[in-house]
Amino acid sequence: MITLQQLKFKYPNTAFGLTIDQLTLDAGLTAIVGQNGAGKTTLIKLLTGLLTPQTGQIQLAGHSLAELTPAQRLRQIGITFQDPDDQLFNSTVESEVAWGLKQLGTDTETITATVDRVLLEVGLQDRREQNPYDLSLSERKLLVIATVLAIDPAIYLFDEPMVALDWQSRQRVMAIFHRLAEAGRQVIVITHDMDLVAAGFDSVTVLRAGEVVFTGTPTALFQDAALVQRAQLMLPRLMQITAALGDSGVYLDVADYARQHEA
Numbered sequence: 001m002i003t004l005q006q007l008k009f010k011y012p013n014t015a016f017g018l019t020i021d022q023l024t025l026d027a028g029l030t031a032i033v034g035q036n037g038a039g040k041t042t043l044i045k046l047l048t049g050l051l052t053p054q055t056g057q058i059q060l061a062g063h064s065l066a067e068l069t070p071a072q073r074l075r076q077i078g079i080t081f082q083d084p085d086d087q088l089f090n091s092t093v094e095s096e097v098a099w100g101l102k103q104l105g106t107d108t109e110t111i112t113a114t115v116d117r118v119l120l121e122v123g124l125q126d127r128r129e130q131n132p133y134d135l136s137l138s139e140r141k142l143l144v145i146a147t148v149l150a151i152d153p154a155i156y157l158f159d160e161p162m163v164a165l166d167w168q169s170r171q172r173v174m175a176i177f178h179r180l181a182e183a184g185r186q187v188i189v190i191t192h193d194m195d196l197v198a199a200g201f202d203s204v205t206v207l208r209a210g211e212v213v214f215t216g217t218p219t220a221l222f223q224d225a226a227l228v229q230r231a232q233l234m235l236p237r238l239m240q241i242t243a244a245l246g247d248s249g250v251y252l253d254v255a256d257y258a259r260q261h262e263a
């Protein structure tokens with residue numbers, strides 16, 4: 001669980017500021033949504049300690065983020081950036097995945113087994129000798145996911161992980177998120193994809209102009225038409241269709257619609 005209290009952050013020389021009086025992000029799958037520039041990436045950079053708030057407290061599982069050593073942070077929290085090229089710097093896929101484990105002093109045998117396992121899980125098992133920059137964008141996005149899976153922190157932060165992925169890879173990544181949540185990890189995903197939020201997440205946090213304007217279930221969010229509009233979000237595509245047909249129900253996906261319309 002993550003808690004933020006009385007948090008204020010401002011970039012130097014810009015008008016943008018993030019202000020959060022109180023926010024609790026519970027275990028499970030959480031989506032962070034909001035229009036461009038709302039502060040989503042800034043928030044997750046604060047959660048990793050890549051940015052430091054001017055005031056306020058961030059606690060990860062009861063421990064102050066500011067007091068964790070770099071190795072403790074690496075074990076506690078992992079992040080993938082929107083652009084994988086911001087975090088790839090090794091000369092092979094294999095060494096990229098092994099890098100974090102080496103920093104933690106993991107033995108060679110465990111590193112080899114872990115690299116094999118996570119490359120298989122993201123579907124890059126045949127690419128281990130390649131230079132990461134010879135991979136396609138979608139493969140590089142899968143590779144950065146593998147680098148975090150290798151360390152297996154308590155908290156995973158993914159910034160737009162699905163962008164550029166085809167349908168099969170999206171299914172694969174969603175299955176990874178569910179596996180992690182079932183294994184007790186906290187998974188926080190920034191996305192603009194409301195179909196994904198509706199169908200796949202336990203909770204959703206909405207940011208608007210540097211403030212949290214909602215935290216709750218996807219059902220509660222999509223019930224609140226005024227909030228959806230104020231935060232400039234889209235409804236899930238299924239709900240756009242049903243709303244256009246005069247049905248004001250909340251439907252998270254096709255299966256949910258069918259369930260609600262069973263005789």
Ligand SMILES: Nc1ncnc2c1ncn2[C@@H]1O[C@H](COP(=O)(O)OP(=O)(O)OP(=O)(O)O)[C@@H](O)[C@H]1O
Binds near residue numbers: 034038040
């Ligand atoms: N390093 C920086 N220095 C100054 N301003 C920044 C910096 N990074 C982001 N900003 C500004 O902070 C604001 C919030 O940016 P942020 O990237 O957190 O938004 P976001 O919700 O993730 O947007 P998007 O959906 O476009 O990724 C924006 O106005 C952005 O221009």
